[in-house]
Amino acid sequence: MSTDYTYDEQGQFFPFFILTLSGLVTLPLTYNLLKPSKDLENTAPRIKSEFKPEDGELIETQKRRRLRKERRIKRIVTVIxxxxxxxxxxxxxAVTARSTPKIWDPYDILGISRSADEKAISKHYKRLSLIYHPDKIRPDPSKNETVDMLNDRFVELTKAYKALTDEEVRNNYIQYGHPDGKQSFSIGIALPQFIVTEGNGKYVLLVYGALLGVLLPYIVGRWWYGSQRYTKERVLVASAGNVFREYKDDITDGGIINALSSGDEFKDMLAGKSDTGLAKLEKKVLADESTFLSADDRKTLKEMDDSTRRKTLALLWAYLGRVDLNDDTLNGEKYEAAPIALSLTESFTAIALAFGNARPILGSFRTSQNIIQAVAPESSPLLQLPYFSNKVVESVEGEDAKDHYSVQKYMELPEEKRRSLTVGAGLLSEKQYATAVSVAKQLPALKVSKAFFKVMGERVITPSSLVQLVVKARFVPPGYTNVPEVNPTDLEDIDPDEDDLDALMGRKPANKKTVKTINGQKVETKIEKIQPPLAHAPYLARDHSPRWHIFLADAKQGKMAVPPFTFTTFDKPLFDEAGKPTFNIQTLKMQFQAPPQVGDFTFVMHLICDSYLGLDTKMEVTLHIDDPAKAAALDEEDDISEPDEDSIAGQMHALKTGQAPKKKARKPSDDSSEDESDTDGDAGDTSDTNTETDIDD
Structure with missing residues (x-):
């Protein structure tokens, strides 16, 4: 038995080989490109507004450019x-003729039907022998026949006859497909033969060397380097290192903006353009009317030596101050720099959390608000409303106002007074005012109704236990006056079922929640996770879904006590089909380990939205830690058994619950009074909380 290697000389199988390889690459890439994105920014609704800033076209151009970059043009080209x-x-x-290997078939060789019996086969073979026996036939020159060809044909006829009549030969044919037994087999290689013909070997080696020695290591290395080049916040590792070196415990909001300008992403953005328009840019930003810059921020910008970073910082301040640079190129760079700075803010937040100082953490969240709304630090939150300018803000707040108005305070003004302060010559028109009020009434202001601590399944909190901070809040957009009272039952927090592992372990619930019906059977009800509208950020060249952060701080030490928990979706609708707020109570929970000591611990709870200014909540909450002995005493009290059904207490229990109490197994005793001792146990306090903070609505 031998093995033959054959090549695809006619090109029959080579296309199948290439088709398979192409499909293995192209189809997964196609799925990756076409699958619906699960990013929050692609699934959230939008705030209804027709407002467009003066540079709206430039902002949209930058947004489209950013989207094209995120879609990865190289991947699209590869798919095509x-x-x-x-x-x-x-x-x-389709066009290549295909030849298939011929299977040895004795019936086909003899030219006889498969239904013929042995007698017919013998008769037919004798007839063929008279015709094709080498002694009976001569080669035909017109058919290029030779004696060897005639001999071979007669041998095949004989083999076919024996395969159908001789038992031993038949067994070989049945077992191996040929009367001579095992045959040599051929391995087809799906490569055209010209690839391996003499003289082409060096080119084949060159191709293999390029693929395996150059292209494959390049692809793997680039993937590895790319994955190691970025942090989990999707910023360059080098940028995170630069921002880390700029961190200070007493850093100001302006200092954070300066720290963000150190990102290496801006070097790629300004490659070859760091000096272009820098003088004009600085002249605009440092003008005397630029009141949004503090003295320290001005000094920092003037004394910076690195031209790339200096231009980056000037562009960021121009963006935050909404400075018109009178140059489309500079304005385009200004709007391109803002989304990069927003990503770097997440990296600064991670660094601040690692140090645990409350001031930089709060500053990082405020900086995120400033960048999303294009409002400079310490400026009025009213600037995030459409058409509002410093002149309009000054008219509303007054020239000598020490504190800025929040959007809520502005919307709480009587309608006539609010309109008179906002509408007029050099201020807003009636249409602009209506647009601003409409947007204000759609801002997702989360108002806390109650905040308390609890331990699931326990009535007291003991040292080092897993405690939950439960925040009950509802969205009350600014400007709504007829807000319904909170239903007290909505402020209660019920522990999940014992078999609801996702809830018990603090994991995010799935799209289904198991509840119990009256008859005790379990049914599943689907819970839709509700997303708030995308941040109304007309100056930001990217979409952003709002995020709410809750963390606890120690006011005395100025330190973070519990790291932030982030919330992006909610369990109940924020607005109804008509676009009006539902005022549903939303439940936010964060779980952490309680202190190991007994006593009262007062924290400052910060609830911060990263997208809007002036919608934050700051309040004190007290965690009361009880002695474990108290918990043990309550457990013993809970262990008191139910009354017997034949006692008065048992009959009262049956009337109250509609069910007869279970009979107790009594210990053998002559004193019957012991049987009645269990009827005097009263239910203890069933409250799940031991510290509450209520906020009037």
């Missing part, structure tokens, strides 16, 4: 080329 190769291979398969 992949389908082109697939189409070409399908065409070759």
């Amino acid at each position: 080329l992949g389908y082109a190769v697939i189409a070409w291979m399908i065409y070759l398969i």
Whole structure:
């Protein structure tokens, strides 16, 4: 038995090979490109507003450019080329003639029907022998026949006859497919033979060397380097290192903006353009009317030596101050820099959390608000409303106002007074005022109704236990006056079922929640996770879904006590189909380990929205830690058994609950009074909380 290697000389199988390889690459990439994105920014609704800033076209251009970059043009081009190769291979398969190996068939060789019996086969073979026996036939020159060809043909006829009549030969044919037993087999290689013909070997080696020695290591290395080049906040590791070196415990909001300008992403953005327009940019930003810059911030910008970073910082201040640079290129760079700075803010937040100082943490969240709304630090929150300018803010707040108005305070003004302060010559028109009020009434202001601590399944909190901070809040957009009272039952927090592992372990609930019906059977009700509208950020060249952060701080030490928990979706609708707020109570929970000591611990709870200014909540909450002995005493009290059904207490229990109490197994005793001792146990306090903070609505 031997083995033969054959090549695809006619190109029959080579297209199948290439088609398979192309499909393995192209189809997964196609799925990756076409699958619906689960990013919050792609699934959230939008705030209804027709407002567009003066540079709206530039902002939209930057947004489209950013989207194109995120879609990865190289991947799209690869998919297109992949389908082109697939189409070409399908065409070759369709037009290439295919030959299939011929199977040795004795019936076909003898030219006899498969239904013929042995007698008919013998008769037919004798007839063929009279015709094709070498002694009876001579070669036909017109058919290029030779004696050897005639001999071979007669041998095949004989083999076919024996395969159908001789038992031993028949067994070989049945077992191996040939009367001579095992045959040599051929391995087909799906490569055209010209690839391995003499003289082409060096080119084949060159191709293999390029693929395996250059291209494959390059792809793997680039993937590895790319994955190691970025942090989990999707900023360059080098940028995170630069921002880390700029961190200070007493850093100001302006100092954070300066720290963000150190990101290496801006070097790529300004490659070859760091000096272009820098003088004009600084002249605009440092003008005397630029009141949004503090003296320290001005000094920092003037004394910076690195031209790239200096231009970056000037662009960021121009963006935050909404400075018109009278240059489309500079304005485009200004709007391009803002989304990069927003990503770097997340990196600064991670660094601040690692140090645990409350001031930089709060500053990082405020900086996120400033960048999203294009409002400079310490400026009025009213600037985030459409058409509002410093002149309009000054008219509303007054020239000598020491504190800025929040949007809530502005909307709480009587309608006539609010309109008179906002509408007029050099201020807003009636249409602009209506747009600003409409947007204000859609801002997702989360108002806390109650905050308390609890331990699931326990009535007291003991040292080092897993405690939950439960925040009951509802969205009350600014400007709504007829807000319904909170239903007290909505402020209660019920522990999940014992078999609801996701809830018990603090994991995010799935789209289904198990509840119990009256008859005790379990049914599943689907819970839709509700997203708030995308942040109304007309100056930011990217979409952003609001995020709410809750963390606890120690006011005395100025330190973070419990790291932030972030919330992006909610369990109940924020607005109804008509667009009006539902005022549903939302439940936010964060779980952490209680202190190991007994006593009262007062924290400052910060609830911060990263997208809007002036919608934050700051309040004190007290965690009361009880002695474990108290918990043990309550457990013993809970262990008191139910009354007997034949006692008065048992009959009262049956009237109250509609069910007869279970009978107790009594210990053998002559004193019957012991049997009645269990009827005097009263239910203890069933409250799950031991510290509450209520906030009037």
